[in-house]
Amino acid sequence: MPHNAINFKEKLGLFNEQWSPKVIAEMNDYQFKVVKLQGDFVWHVHKDTDETFIVLAGKLRIDFRDGHVELSEGEMYVVPKGVEHKPYAEHEAQVLLIEPRGVVNTGDEEDSKTAANDVWV
Numbered sequence: 001m002p003h004n005a006i007n008f009k010e011k012l013g014l015f016n017e018q019w020s021p022k023v024i025a026e027m028n029d030y031q032f033k034v035v036k037l038q039g040d041f042v043w044h045v046h047k048d049t050d051e052t053f054i055v056l057a058g059k060l061r062i063d064f065r066d067g068h069v070e071l072s073e074g075e076m077y078v079v080p081k082g083v084e085h086k087p088y089a090e091h092e093a094q095v096l097l098i099e100p101r102g103v104v105n106t107g108d109e110e111d112s113k114t115a116a117n118d119v120w121v
């Protein structure tokens with residue numbers, strides 16, 4: 001079995017789609033996903049799981065109904081399960097998401113930004 005490091009920049013260079021997370025690794029039942037974000041997302045909630053955002057490049061704001069958090073490169077935030085949120089990036093942000101396998105990016109919301117699940121790069 002080959003032992004190869006996973007390079008975030010390399011993986012992010014394999015696609016151009018916005019708001020379409022791509023799986024790069026799994027650990028137990030959790031997936032590590034890279035995604036490119038720009039503009040406004042949809043308000044949504046993940047009722048059964050937390051969601052981790054780690055900014056690899058750019059800046060990301062996560063809006064909540066009672067405020068927001070701003071993340072820069074090298075920073076992370078964990079959105080607790082059941083908390084409605086809406087990511088936003090004025091310019092493209094490159095983000096690593098950590099969440100259980102099978103989590104839909106828009107939660108229970110059906111939207112044009114709902115991405116196919118379990119897509120690997």
